[in-house]
Amino acid sequence: MGILQFNGVSKVFGGLRAIDDVSFSVEQGEIVGLIGPNGAGKTTIFNLASGFIPPTRGKIFFKGSRIESLTPDGICKMGLCRTFQVVKPFGDMNVLDNIMVASLLHTANIEKAKEEALEVLSTLGLSSVKNQMAKNLTIADRKRLEIGRALATHPRMILLDEVMAGLTSVETMGVVEMIRQMRQKNITILLIEHIMQAIMNLSDRIIVIHHGEKISEGDPKAVANDERVIKAYLGEEYHEFTQGQ
C-alpha cells in the first residue's frame, strides 16, 4: 500500500461531479505529477487529501490509516502538508514568524522553533528578507515562503499546488531544484503543474485528470503518447513537438 491512497473517491458539489470514482496510489519517496485541463478537479483532489473537504464517497488512506474524517490540522500533524494555488501568506507577520508558525508544530519552545525556522529560511534563500512583512514579498518569494512553511512542519509527504505558476524560467529552475532536494530528504511529493517541461522532467509518474475522472496514469513518456491525454489536455502540437525531439 502506498503512502497516500485514493480508493474510489467521489466528490459531488450540488449537481456537479467534481471528482468521479478516482483511485490512485502514491508510493513512499515518489514524485507524482497531477495534470489535466483547468477545472478538471486537480485542486479538489488536494482539498480532499488535506481534509479541507470531505469526500461524498470512497476512502482516503494516509500511511495506512483512513483520513476522510480528519480535519486539516490533524492531517498535517500526521505528516501530510499542502500548499495553496493562490498562496496564503500571513500578510501582517514577517517572514520569520510565518515559518515559525509551522515549526511550532513539533515544539512549544519559541527559541527552538526560531532556530529551525532560520534553518529553513537559509535553505530556501529567504534569509535576507526574514524581517520583511510577508505581504510585501515578490510573487516568487511568496511561493518560496509557501513551500518553506510546509517544509517546516516536517512532512512525510507534501502536496504542491502550482508552485511554479507565474514564475520566470530562472525562478522555475530554482523551484525544480528545491523539489529535487525535498526528494533527497525522502519526502514524497504530489504536484499539480501546468509547466509540462518541468513536470515531465521531475515526475516518476503522472496521473491525468479530466472532467473529474482519471483518464491516464503511468510514466511521463507513456502518458505523453496516450491518445486520450493528447486529446483532452496536451493537444496535437505538443505531441508533434515531443515526437520531433
Added chain:
Amino acid sequence: MSSLLFPEKSISPKTKWIGGILLILLLSILPLLFQNPYTMSVLILAILYAYFALSWNILGGIAGQLSLGHSAYAGIGAYTSTALFLQWGISPWIGMVVGALFAAFAAILIGWPCFKLRGAYFALATLSAAMILKIIVENTHDLLGGPRGLEITLLKNAPWQFQHTNKLFYYVIVAFLLFLVIGVTQWILRSRIGYYLNAIKNDQEAAQSLGVNLTRYKLITAAISGIFTAIGGTFYAQFVLYINPEKIIGSHLSIQLAVMCIIGGRGTIPGPILGAALLVLSEEFTRLYMGGKMVGLDLMLYGIILMTVIRFEPQGIYAPLRKFFTRFARSTSPLLDGKSS
C-alpha cells in the same frame, strides 16, 4: 543592527521595559495628584476600562475575532458575585473566582457554535448571545432582581467583603488587575498560542493547513478573555455597589470595549489603554460641560473619533505613535547610529 532591535513588527525588549516602568510610575503618582474622591473615581473607572479593553483585546485583537458580546462575561462576573453575596453571604472575592469560572464555561458554550461563523456573522452571533443573557437576567426577579438590578448592602470598611470607603482600596486592586492582564497578554504574545492566534487572524485556512487546531485555540482564547472580563465585572459591581442588566450586560458596554481597542490599536498592549483613556476623557468632558442637557453627546463624539481613526489610521492611533517613538529612540541612541543592516 537597528533592524534587529527594531524589526517592523515588534518593539525591542528594552523599550517594553521602559514602557512598563513608565506605567508603574504613572499609576503610583496619579493617586497622589488627585486626592479628591471624584477624580479618584474617574481614574479608577478609566483604569477599569483599560483593563476591560485589554481583556477584550485577547480575543478581539490578538486572535482577531470581533466579539460584540463581551458584556455577557462582565455581567456573569458581576451577577455571580453579587447574587452569591446577597443570597448566601459569600464574600465577593470568592464570588469573583466563581464568576470567572462561569464566564469561562459560558465563553466555551457561546464560542462553540459562534466560531463556525466568520466576520460580521460572528460579531452578530456574539451580540445576540449577550442579548439572550440580558433577557434571562431581566426575567429572573427573585435571584437577580430583574430589570431593576441588584443593590449591594453597604458594609463600609470590609476589605474581606470587597468593600472600603477609601477609594485607594479600589485603585490598588484595579491597578493590580491591569498589570495582571498586561502580563498575561505579554505571555500569550510570546508563546506558541500567540503565534497561532496571529496566524488565525491572518488566514484561517493557511493556519489550519500548518497544523493549528482552530477550534481549540479559539476556545482557549475566548475562555481567557471571558475570565478577565468577568473579574472586571465583579470589580465594577463592588465599586459602584449597584448593577442592572442594561448597564452591565447591555450592548452599549460590548460596543465600547470593541471601539476602545479599534481606536487605540487592536492586538497591541498600549493601544487599548490609549483607547480607554480617550473614551473616559470624552465621556467625562461632555458630562462636565454639557451636564444632563445633551444625553449621548459623548457617543456622537466617540463615533466621530472612530470614523476619523478608521479612515486615516485603520491600525489605530498607537501605530503612528509607535513609529514616531521608534524613530526618536533610534536618533537619540548613539549605539545604533549608522549601523542599520
